[in-house]
Amino acid sequence: MMGGLGGGSGRRRRFLPTADINVTSLVDVAFVLLIIFMITAPMMQGGVAIELPKAEARPITPREGIIVTVDRNGRIFVDQTLVSYADFRAAFRAIVARRRTSDVYLRGDRRAAYGDVLRVMAAMRAAGVQNINMTTEDEEIRR
Numbered sequence: 001m002m003g004g005l006g007g008g009s010g011r012r013r014r015f016l017p018t019a020d021i022n023v024t025s026l027v028d029v030a031f032v033l034l035i036i037f038m039i040t041a042p043m044m045q046g047g048v049a050i051e052l053p054k055a056e057a058r059p060i061t062p063r064e065g066i067i068v069t070v071d072r073n074g075r076i077f078v079d080q081t082l083v084s085y086a087d088f089r090a091a092f093r094a095i096v097a098r099r100r101t102s103d104v105y106l107r108g109d110r111r112a113a114y115g116d117v118l119r120v121m122a123a124m125r126a127a128g129v130q131n132i133n134m135t136t137e138d139e140e141i142r143r
Contacts, residue, residue: 064103065102065103065104066078066103067079067105067107068088068104068106068107068120070109070112070117070120071109072111074113074116076088076120078092085119085120088120089123089126089127092124093127096127096128102131104129105133105134106121107135108134
């Protein structure tokens, strides 16, 4: 009778492990992550979408500090958080004190009512802010 199941010579075959790395799944995962980052990267750019007024003066670009935005509908944003005017007046002094910064930037949409922007500026002054930086876009000089 023959020994073993294979019916052959009686020797067992040994399968040796291979040292090759299967990179196909690694490349698939890398491409999926790349696609996810490509789709979400434009959404990560912060800020409230407004059209700044144009001026001949050198524009100020916001650095470190508090950015207050008034959009075309008169809504107020502190950095990117929507707040009501009453909450803004009540909390802005505490926000400035907590952040320990003197850099405050006011961004007003060019289509916003002048009174809305002025009302926010007055509330900032009432909170003790002395230097309010107004941000604009650079205007091309027409000749």
